[in-house]
Amino acid sequence: MAETKNTQLTENPRGSLLHAVLSLIVPGLGQFVAGARSRGISLLLTVLTLFGLSMWTVAQRARFPEYAMATSVYFRIVLACAALLLFLLAIRHLLTRFVLKDPLAETFTMYGVVIVFFVLMVWVGDDILATVVSAEQLSQIHAGTALYSGGALAALWLWQVGDAARVGNTKQLPLNRDGSKRFPTMAGAIVIACLLVFALGYNLTGVDMPKAIREYQDVGILLPRILWPWRAAFAYDQEVFEVVQRIQAPCTDEAAAPPSNPVLDDDPWVSATPTCGELSSRPVTGGLILGTELTITGGNFVPGQEVLIRWANPIGNPFTPRGMGETTIIIDENGEFETKLNIPDAVISPETATGAQVHSLIIRQESVQVFGGRLSNEMQLALIGLLETIMIGLMATFFGIVAAFPLSFLAAKNLMAPIMSAPERIVGNVLGLLAGGWAGLQVTDFVSDRLGGLDQAPVQIFLVGMIAVLGLGYLGLQLGGRLSEALLSRLGKDGGYWAAAGLLAALAGFPGYQMGLGFSRGVRAIVLGAEVAAINEEFYGWIGAVLAAAITLLYLYRKRSTRRVPIGLMLYAVIRTILNVVRSVEALIYAIIAAIWVGLGPFAGTLALTLHTIASLAKLYSEAIESIDPGPLEALDAVGANRLQSIVYAVVPQILPPVISFTVYRWDINVRMSTLLGFVGGGGIGFILLQWIRLYQYEAVGIAVWLIAITVALLDYVSSEIRERFV
Amino acid sequence: MVYPDGTVALRDVSFEVKDGEFLGVIGLSGSGKSTLLRCINRLLEPTSGRIIWNGKDITHLPQGELRTVRREIGMVFQQFNLVKRSSVLTNVLSGRLGYTPPSWALANRFSRQDRQMAVRALERVGIPEKAHNRADELSGGQQQRVGIARALMQEPKMILADEPVASLDPVLAHSILGYLEKLNTEDNITVLCSLHYLDLVQRYCERVIGLRDGKVVFEGSKDDIAKMSDERFREIYGEDAVRMGGQ
Structure with missing residues (x-):
C-alpha cells in the first residue's frame, strides 16, 4: 500500500494550492490546517524567531533610531530575495518541464538554483539591495547581514510554502506502519535555517579574514618572543673589566707624556702608542680634522666577546666621541686585540682647555658567564606559580573525591529508587536529623571554647565539628525514625499514618513560610517596591506555609494505599538538581566570589575549583554506579546483606575502575582549569601570567605559556596512561 | 504478583515445598519462573498473597528481620551474579554477610572461621585452588560453582536456583545439578530449581511445577513427567514446543 502511494507521490508531485497560499500569508498555517500541527507551529516559530533575530542584528549594526523603519527596510530586502529566488525557480520549472525531462534533473536543477542564487547574492547583491533600498538607508545598514540573512529567510519562507502544498495534499502522503501519515522530511528547512544562523553568526562575531591576513605583522613581531622565550628564562652573572690608558693632549715639553701601560701576565691590560697627541678638532669652516692616530693593543680579555672603547675627559666624565661613536672590538681567540684610533675632540670649555690635558682611554668588557647561568626571576616566578597551580588542582581533586564519593551514592538512581519509607518513620528521621545536627553544633561550640576558639585550633575544631555534626545527625536520623515509628504505631495503623x-x-x-517570605521580598518587592511589600510579607509567608502543608497532605493522601513514600527517589531528585546547578556554573565564576570571600590567592582558586569538582565528580561517579551490573547487588540482597555491605561488596568493586579513571581525568581538567583561575585572582601561574600580559613582557608570557603547555601535555599523557590501566 | 507497569507475572500460584525436597519449576521464558523464585525471598515484593517460611508469615517482615530469613535461603542465578573484579574467595565470603555485623564491611573484614568455612565450601565444589583468582578468570561452570559455594556459606535450609544451568553447556549442566543434588541429599537442603530441559527435570527433581502465563498448569512427580503425553506437554510449553533430549 505505502509503496504504491509513494510512487504516486513522485510521479505526480502536485500540491495543494490552498495550503500553499495559507502558508504564504502566515508561515506554517497551511501545515497546521492540513493536520501537521506541531510541524506548522515549529515552522512559524522558526520563521518568526529567525526573522526577529536577523532584523535585530541588522538594526543593531545599523544603529537605526526606529525599529519600525528597519523592519520595513528588511522586509523589502527579504521580498527582493524571494522574488529573485522565485524567478530562478520558475526558470528551473520551465527547464525541467520542457528541456530536461530526466527525473534526476529534478534534484540537480535544484542544486543549480541554490548555487546560482548564492553566486548572484555574492556578485550582484549590492545591486539587488540598491533597487529596493534607498542609498541613504543602504548606508545605514549592514549590507552583508541584511542580504545573506534575507536571502536565507526568503528561501525558508518559500520552502515552507512548497512544504504546505505537499503536506496539504494529504491523499498523496505515504503512510507509516501504524496507519498515520508520513510527512516529508524537514531536512531542507533545517539546512536553510542553519545557513541563516551561520550568516548571522559570521557578522555578529565580526569574522574578517582579510584583516587577519593584512595585520599579521602586529603579531609577527611578538610571536617569536612568545614561541621561543628561553633567553629570558636564564640570567647570567656578568664580569666587568675596565682598564685605563692615560693619553695626554697635546704633547708638550713641560710635562712628560704618561707612560704606556705595561703588558700584564694575568689581568687584562691595555696600552697605547703614542701616549700623547693632538685632539681631533672641528674648525669653524666645517669638517673634521682627525687627531693623532693611536695604536691600541690589549690582552687577557675574554676571547670571542666584545670590548667597548670609551673616553673620559680630564675631570673624569666619560663621553662619546662626536662623529665617531663608541667603538667596539671583538677579542680574538687569544684574548688579545689591536686597533688604531684617532684621538677624538674632547668637549672641554675653552677656558679650562689650556695647557696639556690628560684624557683617559677606557677599555671595558662586560663578559657574560655562559656556563654560569641561573634561572631568571621570571622563570623562578613561573615555576613557583606552576607548582602552585598543580597543587591547586591536586587539592581541589582531593577534596572533591572526599565529598563526591559519598554524595554519588545518594545521586545514583538504581540505589535510591528501591528505598521506600513509611511517613511514620520519615517524621522521626527529619526531626532526629535536625536534633542530631543541632547537638553536633553544640558539641563543636563546646570543644571550640575549650580549645580557645577557631583561630587557636582551626584543624581540630573543624574535624571535631565534621564528625560531631555528621555522626550525631546520622544517629538522630536512625533513632528518630525508630522512635517515631514505635510511638505512632500505638495510634493504630490508620491513626499512625495520618498523624505522621x-x-x-x-x-x-x-520551608513553605520561608519561600512565601522569599516570594514577597523577591517578586512582590520588585513590583510594589520594597517598603510596601514589607508591610504584609508575613501574610505571604503564611500562604507559603499553608500551601506547602496542603501539598504534603495531598501527596500523602494519594499514597494512602501503599503507605510508602519513595523517599529515595525524592532525595535523588533533590541532590541531582543541586549537583546540576552547581556544575553548570564555571569554576572561574566561583573563583571571582571566592577571591572576595577569602582574598586573592591560591586558597580562593582551590575553594572555587573544589566546589565545581564535587559537583562534577559526584555526577560522574553516580553515573558509574548507575551503569553497574545489577546481578551481584541482587545476589547480595538474597544473601541477607544490608545496604552498607551491598555497597562495599557489590557496588564499590564494580565502580572502582571508572571512578579511578574519572578522578584522574578530573585532576587533569583541574590543573588545566587552575592555570586560568589566576586570571580572576585565584592564584597560581595565571596570576603572574596576567600581569606579564598587561606589562607586555611577552618573553615572560611565553615562559608561562610553555610551562603550562608542557605540564598539561605531560598530565594528559600520564592521565590517559593511568586510565588505560583501569578500564 | 503484579509489576509496577501492570504486567501480571504470577496469578493464583499456590504450592507447598516440604523440607528436603528437590522441586523443579518448568515453563517457557516469561512464564513467571524467575518471578516466582524471587517472590519467595522477597527480592520482589508480591502484590498480594502470603509466603510462609517454617510456619512463619514472612510476607510483611520489616527489613531487619527479613535479613535473618534471607540468610537461611541461598540463591543461585542463571548469570551467576558474581562480582567479576573481586576474587573468588571474596565472592564466596560475601555469602556470609547476612551473619556478619554490617560495620565490619567498612574494614573489609571477615572472621577466621568464616575464611576457613569459605575454603571448605570451595573444596566441596571442587575448586579450592581458584580461591585467589579473579572471578571473571573462571569458566562458566566454575563461576556457577562459586555461586553455589557462596550459597553454601549461608548454611542454608533452602536453595533457590534460578535456571542455574541455562548459561552452560549440557555436560556442565549435569555437573552443576549434581552438586545441587548432593547438597539436597547429604545436607538435607531443600532445593527449588527452575529448569528448561525436561530430561534434567526427570533426572534430578522429585516433584515438578509447570507454569504458563503466571499460572500453575501442572503439578506432579517426575514419574508424571515421564508419562506425560505430548498434548499435556504442549499445554505447558505452547504450540511450538518440541520435546528435546528426553527418552
Missing part, C-alpha cells in the same frame, strides 16, 4: 502525615505537613510549613 499531619506532622510532616507541619514540618513542610517551615
Whole structure:
C-alpha cells in the first residue's frame, strides 16, 4: 500500500494550492490546517524567531533610531530575495518541464538554483539591495547581514510554502506502519535555517579574514618572543673589566707624556702608542680634522666577546666621541686585540682647555658567564606559580573525591529508587536529623571554647565539628525514625499514618513560610517596591506555609494505599538538581566570589575549583554506579546483606575502575582549569601570567605559556596512561 | 504478583515445598519462573498473597528481620551474579554477610572461621585452588560453582536456583545439578530449581511445577513427567514446543 502511494507521490508531485497560499500569508498555517500541527507551529516559530533575530542584528549594526523603519527596510530586502529566488525557480520549472525531462534533473536543477542564487547574492547583491533600498538607508545598514540573512529567510519562507502544498495534499502522503501519515522530511528547512544562523553568526562575531591576513605583522613581531622565550628564562652573572690608558693632549715639553701601560701576565691590560697627541678638532669652516692616530693593543680579555672603547675627559666624565661613536672590538681567540684610533675632540670649555690635558682611554668588557647561568626571576616566578597551580588542582581533586564519593551514592538512581519509607518513620528521621545536627553544633561550640576558639585550633575544631555534626545527625536520623515509628504505631495503623502525615505537613510549613517570605521580598518587592511589600510579607509567608502543608497532605493522601513514600527517589531528585546547578556554573565564576570571600590567592582558586569538582565528580561517579551490573547487588540482597555491605561488596568493586579513571581525568581538567583561575585572582601561574600580559613582557608570557603547555601535555599523557590501566 | 507497569507475572500460584525436597519449576521464558523464585525471598515484593517460611508469615517482615530469613535461603542465578573484579574467595565470603555485623564491611573484614568455612565450601565444589583468582578468570561452570559455594556459606535450609544451568553447556549442566543434588541429599537442603530441559527435570527433581502465563498448569512427580503425553506437554510449553533430549 505505502509503496504504491509513494510512487504516486513522485510521479505526480502536485500540491495543494490552498495550503500553499495559507502558508504564504502566515508561515506554517497551511501545515497546521492540513493536520501537521506541531510541524506548522515549529515552522512559524522558526520563521518568526529567525526573522526577529536577523532584523535585530541588522538594526543593531545599523544603529537605526526606529525599529519600525528597519523592519520595513528588511522586509523589502527579504521580498527582493524571494522574488529573485522565485524567478530562478520558475526558470528551473520551465527547464525541467520542457528541456530536461530526466527525473534526476529534478534534484540537480535544484542544486543549480541554490548555487546560482548564492553566486548572484555574492556578485550582484549590492545591486539587488540598491533597487529596493534607498542609498541613504543602504548606508545605514549592514549590507552583508541584511542580504545573506534575507536571502536565507526568503528561501525558508518559500520552502515552507512548497512544504504546505505537499503536506496539504494529504491523499498523496505515504503512510507509516501504524496507519498515520508520513510527512516529508524537514531536512531542507533545517539546512536553510542553519545557513541563516551561520550568516548571522559570521557578522555578529565580526569574522574578517582579510584583516587577519593584512595585520599579521602586529603579531609577527611578538610571536617569536612568545614561541621561543628561553633567553629570558636564564640570567647570567656578568664580569666587568675596565682598564685605563692615560693619553695626554697635546704633547708638550713641560710635562712628560704618561707612560704606556705595561703588558700584564694575568689581568687584562691595555696600552697605547703614542701616549700623547693632538685632539681631533672641528674648525669653524666645517669638517673634521682627525687627531693623532693611536695604536691600541690589549690582552687577557675574554676571547670571542666584545670590548667597548670609551673616553673620559680630564675631570673624569666619560663621553662619546662626536662623529665617531663608541667603538667596539671583538677579542680574538687569544684574548688579545689591536686597533688604531684617532684621538677624538674632547668637549672641554675653552677656558679650562689650556695647557696639556690628560684624557683617559677606557677599555671595558662586560663578559657574560655562559656556563654560569641561573634561572631568571621570571622563570623562578613561573615555576613557583606552576607548582602552585598543580597543587591547586591536586587539592581541589582531593577534596572533591572526599565529598563526591559519598554524595554519588545518594545521586545514583538504581540505589535510591528501591528505598521506600513509611511517613511514620520519615517524621522521626527529619526531626532526629535536625536534633542530631543541632547537638553536633553544640558539641563543636563546646570543644571550640575549650580549645580557645577557631583561630587557636582551626584543624581540630573543624574535624571535631565534621564528625560531631555528621555522626550525631546520622544517629538522630536512625533513632528518630525508630522512635517515631514505635510511638505512632500505638495510634493504630490508620491513626499512625495520618498523624505522621499531619506532622510532616507541619514540618513542610517551615520551608513553605520561608519561600512565601522569599516570594514577597523577591517578586512582590520588585513590583510594589520594597517598603510596601514589607508591610504584609508575613501574610505571604503564611500562604507559603499553608500551601506547602496542603501539598504534603495531598501527596500523602494519594499514597494512602501503599503507605510508602519513595523517599529515595525524592532525595535523588533533590541532590541531582543541586549537583546540576552547581556544575553548570564555571569554576572561574566561583573563583571571582571566592577571591572576595577569602582574598586573592591560591586558597580562593582551590575553594572555587573544589566546589565545581564535587559537583562534577559526584555526577560522574553516580553515573558509574548507575551503569553497574545489577546481578551481584541482587545476589547480595538474597544473601541477607544490608545496604552498607551491598555497597562495599557489590557496588564499590564494580565502580572502582571508572571512578579511578574519572578522578584522574578530573585532576587533569583541574590543573588545566587552575592555570586560568589566576586570571580572576585565584592564584597560581595565571596570576603572574596576567600581569606579564598587561606589562607586555611577552618573553615572560611565553615562559608561562610553555610551562603550562608542557605540564598539561605531560598530565594528559600520564592521565590517559593511568586510565588505560583501569578500564 | 503484579509489576509496577501492570504486567501480571504470577496469578493464583499456590504450592507447598516440604523440607528436603528437590522441586523443579518448568515453563517457557516469561512464564513467571524467575518471578516466582524471587517472590519467595522477597527480592520482589508480591502484590498480594502470603509466603510462609517454617510456619512463619514472612510476607510483611520489616527489613531487619527479613535479613535473618534471607540468610537461611541461598540463591543461585542463571548469570551467576558474581562480582567479576573481586576474587573468588571474596565472592564466596560475601555469602556470609547476612551473619556478619554490617560495620565490619567498612574494614573489609571477615572472621577466621568464616575464611576457613569459605575454603571448605570451595573444596566441596571442587575448586579450592581458584580461591585467589579473579572471578571473571573462571569458566562458566566454575563461576556457577562459586555461586553455589557462596550459597553454601549461608548454611542454608533452602536453595533457590534460578535456571542455574541455562548459561552452560549440557555436560556442565549435569555437573552443576549434581552438586545441587548432593547438597539436597547429604545436607538435607531443600532445593527449588527452575529448569528448561525436561530430561534434567526427570533426572534430578522429585516433584515438578509447570507454569504458563503466571499460572500453575501442572503439578506432579517426575514419574508424571515421564508419562506425560505430548498434548499435556504442549499445554505447558505452547504450540511450538518440541520435546528435546528426553527418552
